[in-house]
Amino acid sequence: MKVLRGCLLLGWDLSVRIYILIILIPILFIGQIRSLKFLVPFSGSANVFIVVVFAIVLYYIFKEPLDISDKPSIVSWTKWPVFFSTVIFAMEGIGAVMPVENSMEKPQQFLGYPSVLLIAMIIVTVMYAVIGFLGFVRFGDEIRGSITLNLPTDEWPAVTGQSLIGIAILLTFGLQFYIPMDILLRKLENRIAKKRNISEIAIRTGIMLAMGAVAIAVPDLEPVISLVGAVFFSSLGIFVPAFIEIVFLSSYEGYGALKWKLWKNILLMIFSLVAMFAGAFVSILDIIETYTGGSHEEKKLAILSSPLD
Numbered sequence: 508m509k510v511l512r513g514c515l516l517l518g519w520d521l522s523v524r525i526y527i528l529i530i531l532i533p534i535l536f537i538g539q540i541r542s543l544k545f546l547v548p549f550s551g552s553a554n555v556f557i558v559v560v561f562a563i564v565l566y567y568i569f570k571e572p573l574d575i576s577d578k579p580s581i582v583s584w585t586k587w588p589v590f591f592s593t594v595i596f597a598m599e600g601i602g603a604v605m606p607v608e609n610s611m612e613k614p615q616q617f618l619g620y621p622s623v624l625l626i627a628m629i630i631v632t633v634m635y636a637v638i639g640f641l642g643f644v645r646f647g648d649e650i651r652g653s654i655t656l657n658l659p660t661d662e663w664p665a666v667t668g669q670s671l672i673g674i675a676i677l678l679t680f681g682l683q684f685y686i687p688m689d690i691l692l693r694k695l696e697n698r699i700a701k702k703r704n705i706s707e708i709a710i711r712t713g714i715m716l717a718m719g720a721v722a723i724a725v726p727d728l729e730p731v732i733s734l735v736g737a738v739f740f741s742s743l744g745i746f747v748p749a750f751i752e753i754v755f756l757s758s759y760e761g762y763g764a765l766k767w768k769l770w771k772n773i774l775l776m777i778f779s780l781v782a783m784f785a786g787a788f789v790s791i792l793d794i795i796e797t798y799t800g801g802s803h804e805e806k807k808l809a810i811l812s813s814p815l816d
Contacts, residue, residue, distance in 0.1 A: 524723045531719040537681045538715045539708065546681045553675040560655065561634060563668035567658055568645045575644050730793035737786025745779035
């Protein structure tokens with residue numbers, strides 16, 4: 508939005524979809540990286556940028572005294588499904604680190620106490636919890652899907668933070684793209700063996716172009732992420748594993764004393780179904796509201812009419 512605002516003030520009438528096309532260019536190159544070893548510098552740089560953004564966000568949060576008295580201790584129950592859907596979506600990030608374990612020189616250090624995964628997840632959880640809580644105390648109901656969007660657009664530290672978080676996300680694309688490509692190429696290995704290099708380049712490029720097309724069609728992903736989390740990850744991340752464990756335990760280990768493992772999995776399956784239907788319903792309403800809002804011209808006028816000092 509800040510870039511759109513600047514371009515409007517310069518007389519450039521570019522939509523957010525044009526910026527998606529521009530970002531697609533470096534993504535096409537990053538997505539061609541096939542080795543985790545070469546993705547490490549990208550992820551390392553992204554982590555540094557995120558720490559810097561973390562400090563910038565904390566600066567703006569504590570810039571003025573915090574007042575929690577006017578903030579509700581708990582949000583309306585109508586917002587719970589979206590919250591759980593988003594949390595479930597975030598939980599599925601574990602799938603991105605499993606291939607990292609398989610590629611480690613000492614994979615035994617990935618799990619345990621302490622371990623690479625434990626230390627990393629503690630750091631990430633603390634950072635998310637701190638920013639989430641303090642961000643709500645500062646901005647209340649006006650807080651956006653990314654707290655950097657609440658920062659002012661006319662101060663260079665805030666603009667720097669907003670730019671760095673975007674660059675950090677861009678740099679982590681290669682690692683996120685590595686996992687599905689690794690799975691897909693293993694399935695297609697026999698079919699593309701004769702022209703492996705050309706075929707892999709074509710497959711990677713085609714998938715990234717398709718992703719770009721989806722992003723252009725749906726540029727505002729905040730309600731879409733909740734919908735994906737509600738429908739797919741609540742079923743694949745909770746319901747299916749619980750059901751599989753019920754089937755497995757019935758044939759091998761049993762359900763334990765008083766069949767507690769059976770009841771545990773049944774409760775998880777019920778929770779996932781409730782989260783799926785409620786989250787999907789609320790997310791669809793949010794998507795309808797998001798994409799039936801003001802026109803493009805109204806949004807441009809709102810940007811131009813906002814104060815610059």
